Amino acid sequence: NAGVTQTPKFRILKIGQSMTLQCTQDMNHNYMYWYRQDPGMGLKLIYYSVGAGITDKGEVPNGYNVSRSTTEDFPLRLELAAPSQTSVYFCASRTPERAFFGQGTRLTVV
Amino acid sequence: AQKVTQAQTEISVVEKEDVTLDCVYETRDTTYYLFWYKQPPSGELVFLIRRNSFDEQNEISGRYSWNFQKSTSSFNFTITASQVVDSAVYFCALLTGNQFYFGTGTSLTVIP
Numbered sequence: 001n002a003g004v005t006q007t008p009k010f011r012i013l014k015i016g017q018s019m020t021l022q023c024t025q026d027m028n029h030n031y032m033y034w035y036r037q038d039p040g041m042g043l044k045l046i047y048y049s050v051g052a053g054i055t056d057k058g059e060v061p062n063g064y065n066v067s068r069s070t071t072e073d074f075p076l077r078l079e080l081a082a083p084s085q086t087s088v089y090f091c092a093s094r095t096p097e098r099a100f101f102g103q104g105t106r107l108t109v110v
Numbered sequence: 111a112q113k114v115t116q117a118q119t120e121i122s123v124v125e126k127e128d129v130t131l132d133c134v135y136e137t138r139d140t141t142y143y144l145f146w147y148k149q150p151p152s153g154e155l156v157f158l159i160r161r162n163s164f165d166e167q168n169e170i171s172g173r174y175s176w177n178f179q180k181s182t183s184s185f186n187f188t189i190t191a192s193q194v195v196d197s198a199v200y201f202c203a204l205l206t207g208n209q210f211y212f213g214t215g216t217s218l219t220v221i222p
Contacts, residue, residue, distance in 0.1 A: 031208065042114075042201060042212040050208055058209070090155065092210075097143060097162075099203075099210060101155040 003027065006091050006102035013081040013109045021076040021105050023091030031094045032074040033058075034066065036087040037104075043090060049074055081109045112137045114204050116213035123192050124221050131187045131216045133202030139163075142206035144178065144185045149199040149215070158200075161185065192220045 007022045025032065030051045035043035035058075045058030049068040063085060065077040074093075078085060086109045091102040113136040123129045135144065146158040159169065161178050169176050173190045189196055197220045202213045 033210070035212075040119075040214075042116075042214040043210075044212075045209060048208060056208075088153065094205075094210075098157060098160055099145070099205070100157075101147075104153050106153075 004091055004093055004100050004102040006089075006105050008105060009103065010106045011108070013078075013107065015081060015083065015109060017081050018077070018079050019081070019107075021078070021089055021091070021107075023074045023076065023102060024072050025074075025091075025093040025100070026072065027093060027095075027100065028071060029093035029095060029100075030071065032068070033092045033094070033099075034064070034074070034076045035090045035092065036060065036085075037090060038087050046076065046089075078107075083109050085109050112139075112204055112206055112209075112211045114202050114211050114213040116200075116202055116216050118216045119214070120217045120219070122219045122221060125194060126191050128188060128190050129192050129218065131189075131200050131202075131218070133185045133187065133213060135183050135185065135202070135204045135211075137204060137206050139206045142204055145203040145205065145210075146176065146185075146187050147201045147203060149201065151198070155201070158187075189218075192218075194220050194222050196220050 004025045033048045034046040047066040049055045089105045115134045142163045144161045148156040175188045177186045199215045204211045
């Protein structure tokens with residue numbers, strides 16, 4: 001019963017590097033989301049998807065890209081990492097009534 | 111515009127005290143869901159409760175209870191006889207349309 005799986009759990013990047021945060025869900029949910037959580041703050045929506053092949057920007061999309069080639073996978077790409085992207089990233093999927101969150105990825109850009 | 115406000119940034123209580131966490135939301139949609147999530151120090155988000163906009167019935171689950179009032183756009187959460195294990199950050203969230211809107215969270219510390 002895996003639910004939503006995020007990898008990696010921790011990562012340190014140097015300024016200007018790129019990386020992909022992986023997110024997979026095994027519940028066949030159409031809706032998937034990427035959030036970032038800065039210290040002492042709530043979750044801010046980066047991108048979301050309502051189904052395979054469909055993505056849309058959230059509140060803070062700059063510096064990120066996503067793709068949704070399958071129902072299961074929703075990777076988040078960081079291009080040219082900046083210190084401002086130091087955060088905890090959460091992936092989620094949902095039914096009409098409830099969201100399921102991954103364990104989070106703690107990313108530090110130095 | 112959609113918005114969730116948790117005015118209490120931090121709360122400290124002594125163990126066994128009751129504590130209420132406030133949540134006020136804004137939306138013009140008539141169909142929406144409200145949630146509470148708990149984020150313990152380990153960092154994961156734990157689902158506590160969901161309410162839809164047509165169900166104002168209050169709910170009690172063990173030491174937890176929720177008071178949903180559409181008239182004041184509030185969805186408050188009470189922990190009775192608090193325990194140290196209740197120490198966490200609690201988030202209120204609004205789901206409407208395709209998106210969740212989260213409050214900034216209330217950090218609860220229960221002092222033994």
